[in-house]
Amino acid sequence: MIIKDAPIVLETKGMTKRFPGVLANDHVDLKLHKGEILALLGENGAGKSTLMNMIYGLYHPDEGEIWIKGEKVRLNDPGDAIARGVGMVHQHFQLVPVMTVAENVMLGAEITRGLYLDQRTAVTKVHELSMQYGLEVDPTAVIEDLPVGTQQRVEIIKALYRNADILILDEPTAVLTPQEAHELFRIMNDLTEQGVSIIFITHKLKEVLAVADRVGVLRGGKYVGTADPKTATEASLAELMVGRKVILQVDKAKAQPGEPVLKVSDLVVKDDRDQIAVDGLSLEVHAGEILGVAGVQGNGQREFVEALTGLRPVVSGKAVIAGQDITHAPPRTITELGVAHIPEDREKHGLVMPYTLADNMVLNRYYQKPYANGIILNQEKIDQDGAALVEKYDVRTPSVYTPASSLSGGNKQKVIVAREFSREMKLLIANQPTRGIDVGSIEFIHNQIVAQRDEGVAVLLVSAELDEVLGLADRVAVIFDGRIVKTLSIAEATRERVGLLMAGSDA
């Protein structure tokens, strides 16, 4: 399809939105053609979500116009946007966990017979939509039982059910496994063939090149340019997005491994549903090396890391850190041994959302001098050091007194990194350290991890992003079904080989 000739279905002119202290959108002009996938690229805090929320009627622009299908519109609330065919899949799914797929889909636009809620027709309708667009889902399943990838399909069906032909996907791949993301791209292509136009918000460059028809880039609230994915490269897009050259390939010297710091043997751990998740896992991490654990999500990585950090009981087996048995040790003992932990879920296990940045920076040592004197906290010192860390780790925040909840994902992650790295450590356990954050922050965090390795820290890197593991690790351990199926040196670890091992076939 020659997209440029297709009619424009959505256009914004001079969209401007101010929040206290921030100009989130600065005269943004955007065009979306019928049947195209427009990737909207930008770092965290570049204003992508703000722009989309205005198009969806959740925010009201301070200045500017929105044109939908040749008509200037005023969107007071999402209802107005929905009525004009705009559908949005939010980054945090807007689904009621305890309700069924069909109930969630029809919510707000229910099918009724008199008073009676017609569940049966809704189920049929959802089933039809799922057939028509190749979105496989069971309409009677309860949301909380579904994997994220499927929940996302429900969100898309929800929009289609409301006859959306302009679909906004807000960082849809941030929560997906590579397979699920691949499936999503297939769905997106199917949708555009049936005349749906898609705005795809992301900061993953590979995805943009793989799926987009056109790329728009936002930086600091401004629309800085349009790129053609046929001619653009990852490097050129990254430069446009960040405003400077970005080194995507991590530059590191050969590892100088020393003594083993972490020794795990035959570890068995159960998951929340009391099923064996880690099933006789053994591995070793040496000082001065990065061991990357590659694997599809849900193969026991979370339970393994939680067991190592003292957050989850160990059923059997043994874990030794720096010569000390920590199999059944509480988290504080492990922390004090010199273990730094970047948790998988930064909002749940990494930060206390309502606390200030300064307080979050001392969560692992607030009870020690100089931050505490007996039971009294030395707030002045906490705030002072917090400010220094904000500076050093380039956390973009109005002040150290800002609550963690109001930072963007990348900046939250930097706060965790700042806290964990600003202390003597022997072992770094990083679980998905760069999930859902922008290239600039990824580059920064990767460099920090390599710097720690060069200082002689043992690094256990767990990641579902194969590129991240292959780019950072010195050795790669592939996890499948709760065990390490193979450990490869980085030279042996080709994409294909690791990919096959991740899928459970022993190459």
Added chain:
Amino acid sequence: METTTSIPIWKRIWDRLGILGAIIILVLIGIVVSFIQNQQVTTAVLSSTIRQSTPLVLGALCGLIGERTGIINIGIEGQMLMAAFIGYLANVYIGQLGVFSVGMTLFLAALIGIATGALLGLLLAFMSVTLKMDQIIGGTVINILAIGITGYFYQVGLTTQGKLQPIALGRLADIPLVGPVLFDNPPITYITLILVVVVHYMLFYTRWGLRSRAVGEYPSAADTVGINVYLMRYVNTTIAGGFAGLAGVFLTLEAVGSFERLMTNGRGFVALAVMIFGKWTPFGAWGAALLFGFATAMQTQFQFMGNLTIPHQFIGMLPYLLTIVVLAGFVGRSRPPAAEGIPYEKE
């Protein structure tokens, strides 16, 4: 890709009805056996069970309509007390006008009582939704307000022309045991049984119910599909207040016939326990309220029998002991609506 575990149908039916069905059958057998042994006492205890449970059911319905939409209401006690008081005063003064029949007077008084409860519900909604106050504090405000106002304005020596009388439902009322217990009751008792069914239907089978539950579980999901979260919470909390109001007028217009200071005597709080025990469902609450009513009825019955050697305080504990045992052992993990108590803020 799908990892939904499908449970066989027979197991689902057993999970839903098996234990419940077994309990119902056991209870019925118990009733029959006891009826054969002593007709009078059995009938009296069961009638008393129904009477005692009525305000609890209504209070629990009030609580669950609110909580299903995300508003915790610990002011049920206050709503009941105030409605009982205002309803009673209305009965007294409308009666003194001498314009209406006794029945009409009671009907109007009941409406005024219900409106009083609803008005306090509106106040709770205003505090919780608009002022985004802590809802526990909001409920406490209502309780203190009600105790203060009713205590201050209470006068001794007011007279009324009567209270709501039992209506025997024709031949049904003549059936032994079942007749006197179920089909020979005053109007609010009947209405309560109907309301249980109505609220259940509304909550689980209508658009209003789906939206209410969505607002109580995940308000931003409702908001993004164009449902007005604030309005839903206002409307439901106000309607719920009407239920507490009905519970209040049950006390002054149907059960006792007059008002006394603090006459609700903690029923608003017991109603909350009933609601939790009933897992935030109308039928669950009804069953739980019957259990509480039964315990209270037994307590009275034991005291009537007189020849007991146990101090009466222990017998008085019966309903509460029952609560603890049942809550600890039988209910299992019950999950409240996820968003209850959290003021909703648009981002």
